[in-house]
Amino acid sequence: MNCLVVDDEPLASDLIKSYIERVDGLVLAKSCSNAVEAMAYLNAHxxxxxxxxxxMPKITGIDLMKSLSIKTKVIFTTAYRDYAIEAFDLDVVDYLLKPITFERFFKAISKVFNFKAPEGQLATDYNLLHNFEASYIFLRAEREMVKVYLKDILxxxxxxxxVRVKTLNSQIISYNKISYLEQKLPENKFIRVHRSYIVPFDQIITFTPQTVKIREHLIPIGRNYxxxxxxxxxxxxVMQS
Structure with a gap:
C-alpha cells in the first residue's frame, strides 16, 4: 500500500515515516511539505x-482533500481538534491528534486494511458467494495479514x-469488531448466535435452544438471538435435505 505523507513540520513528518517503516504492507512513496507539492505528485502518481x-501554508489539508478527483484513503494528522467534525464528514479513515503514538497510528492502519481488502476477497462479493470453497478473507494479526479460508472457520x-477466529488448524486474534465481520460474511453460510459468537452452518453438529455444538466446542445461543x-x-x- 503506497503512502504519501503531507506535513510542513519536519519532525511530525519524520515520525509518520518511521511508523510506516514499522508496518509490513505499507510503503512510503513520498513526503511533501505542502499541499501544492502533494497535489502535483498525486496528479502523476x-x-x-x-x-x-x-x-499548512497556502492550501489546508481539508481543501486539498476536497479537490482530489481520485479515490484515496485519507488519515488526518493534526494538532487541532477543531476540524474533526468536518474531517469525518469528508469520510476520512481516521483523525489523529499530535503527538501521535505508534499504538494510535497502528489502530488507524488496522481500519485501512479493512477498507483495502483486495477485490474478490470480501464475503459480499458475487464470486465469493458463488464459490464458497475457494473464498477467503484477510485478517490483520499483529504485523501480518493472514489469509483465512471461510470453509475452515469453526x-x-x-x-x-x-476477535478470535478459530479454524480447523489454528486460531487468529485480529483487531476487528465482530459486527464488522458479521456484515462481511455471507449470511447463507454464517449466523450470529450470540453477541459474542458467529458460527458457520456447515460446521454445526447438533443444536438445542440453548447451544450449538461444533466439534468439541459448545457455543451458547444468546437470549436475544x-x-x-x-x-x-x-x-x-430443510434446505440441505
Whole structure:
C-alpha cells in the first residue's frame, strides 16, 4: 500500500515515516511539505493512503482533500481538534491528534486494511458467494495479514475490540469488531448466535435452544438471538435435505 505523507513540520513528518517503516504492507512513496507539492505528485502518481496535515501554508489539508478527483484513503494528522467534525464528514479513515503514538497510528492502519481488502476477497462479493470453497478473507494479526479460508472457520468469538477466529488448524486474534465481520460474511453460510459468537452452518453438529455444538466446542445461543437462530437452523436443515 503506497503512502504519501503531507506535513510542513519536519519532525511530525519524520515520525509518520518511521511508523510506516514499522508496518509490513505499507510503503512510503513520498513526503511533501505542502499541499501544492502533494497535489502535483498525486496528479502523476496516485497513492493508496494519504497522511495529511490540516494547517499548512497556502492550501489546508481539508481543501486539498476536497479537490482530489481520485479515490484515496485519507488519515488526518493534526494538532487541532477543531476540524474533526468536518474531517469525518469528508469520510476520512481516521483523525489523529499530535503527538501521535505508534499504538494510535497502528489502530488507524488496522481500519485501512479493512477498507483495502483486495477485490474478490470480501464475503459480499458475487464470486465469493458463488464459490464458497475457494473464498477467503484477510485478517490483520499483529504485523501480518493472514489469509483465512471461510470453509475452515469453526467459529468467531468477540473479545471486545478484537476477535478470535478459530479454524480447523489454528486460531487468529485480529483487531476487528465482530459486527464488522458479521456484515462481511455471507449470511447463507454464517449466523450470529450470540453477541459474542458467529458460527458457520456447515460446521454445526447438533443444536438445542440453548447451544450449538461444533466439534468439541459448545457455543451458547444468546437470549436475544434465540428465535432467529432456531428459525434459521431449521430452515437451513430443510434446505440441505
Amino acid at each position: 496516485p497513492v493508496d493512503l494519504l497522511f495529511l496535515d490540516i494547517q 467459529y468467531i468469538e468477540s473479545l471486545r475490540d478484537y 434465540k428465535n432467529e437462530t432456531i428459525k434459521a437452523l431449521n430452515k437451513f436443515n
